[in-house]
Amino acid sequence: MQDLIIKIYDKLYRIYGPQGWWPILSHEGTNPTKKGVIKGYHPGNYDLPIERNDIYEVILGTILTQNTAWLQADKALSHLNQLNALEPEKLLQLDDETLKSAIRCAGFLNQKSIYLKEITRFFIELEGKVPTREQLxxxxxxxxxxxxxxxxxxYxxxxxxxxxxxxxxxxxxxIVDEKISYIKLKNLFQFHxxxxxxxxxxxxxxxxEHAKKHYSRKPYEDEILNEFSLK
DNA sequence: AACCAGGACGTGA
DNA sequence: TCACGTCATGGT
Structure with missing residues (x-):
């Protein structure tokens, strides 16, 4: 099992290379394996984000991409950028209708508009400190x-x-049962x-990246990782 | 033209 | 805990 988790990682990395997550608007993409949206990826650079607004932008992106394709979240971020609102104090000044229209393309606009302001207030209160998982x-x-x-x-x-x-x-x-909990699956990776x-x-x-290509439509056929199957 | 997307929340067993 | 309905828009 221990080898399995690592071997799968090694193979995926060999095939796809460094992914440059999390994409940030201001950083021009250089990953040729990505189609469509390559803007913002920064493969091999693990120092980002550094600037306060870049950290904030990543946080906004995590909310916007919930159950939504990144392409749509990326568009929403661009709209917010056009409103000069990729800064916590500025975003809080947007009225709700303006905010909703800016993020509409990312779906769940009613909830996400609330969530974005909630996480923004939280981010400001942090004053640069790293939040705990429980706080988040x-x-x-x-x-x-x-x-x-x-x-x-x-962070x-x-x-x-x-x-x-x-x-x-x-x-x-x-490798795992389909009913495994989030925490147990997370711990499995962290342990190995x-x-x-x-x-x-x-x-x-x-x-x-791998799942987008091989697990988006049933029946799933994974010839790449099939050698690691336990079934 | 259904199906899917880098989930989370509220509710009732 | 845990299963289930709901939230919304846009791409394929």
């Missing part, structure tokens, strides 16, 4: 995956991110991996 989970609109995404990609903390794709791939391979921020960041991104 208390913010309305922040669940397990979003909390871990914020910690891993905005570079060692929290492994699990998403629907992760569960889909690893249940398909017969070195506590490396780049590895955590890449592994989740690689899972998403």
């Amino acid at each position: 989970l208390q913010v309305k609109g922040v669940g397990n995956e979003t909390a871990d995404s914020i910690n891993l990609y905005a 570079k903390q060692p929290e492994f991110v699990v998403d629907a794709y992760t569960k889909r791939i690893f249940t398909h391979l017969g 991996l070195p506590g490396s921020i780049p590895v955590y960041q890449e592994y989740h991104a690689l899972i998403v």
